[in-house]
Amino acid sequence: MPRSKDRLDRVILEARRNADKRAAGYREQALKLYPWVCGGCARTFTHSNLQLLEVHHKNGNHNDNPPDGSNWELLCTYCHEHEHSKLKDMAGRTDSSEVAPASTFNPFADLKSMMESKKKG
Numbered sequence: 001m002p003r004s005k006d007r008l009d010r011v012i013l014e015a016r017r018n019a020d021k022r023a024a025g026y027r028e029q030a031l032k033l034y035p036w037v038c039g040g041c042a043r044t045f046t047h048s049n050l051q052l053l054e055v056h057h058k059n060g061n062h063n064d065n066p067p068d069g070s071n072w073e074l075l076c077t078y079c080h081e082h083e084h085s086k087l088k089d090m091a092g093r094t095d096s097s098e099v100a101p102a103s104t105f106n107p108f109a110d111l112k113s114m115m116e117s118k119k120k121g
Helices: 002-033 047-052 077-091 111-120
Strands: 053-057 072-076
Touching: 002 053, 002 072, 047 053, 053 077, 072 077
Parallel strands: none
Antiparallel strands: 053 072
């Protein structure tokens, strides 16, 4: 059992390192290309708070990093989180006209008999 946990830890660590390398690459490029201003709320950033400015991939593909930065926009942490929450909201919606069937589960279906058996017991 410990061996599989160690292996899993190594895989996760390697994945995080690779993601950090990728992020550092395009983040550094984006910070050189664009002014340090949030594209959502127009908040300006300096070296002291630059860690709060993040790169958002407009098309949602984190591997699409053209050198001209056309798939990026700089967003503050809050606006970036808001953008991703909108995507999550939209992912749950469907454009089909099909109506989902109503739930047939009733948590109180057997309540009366349970209450009667408790009175008897």
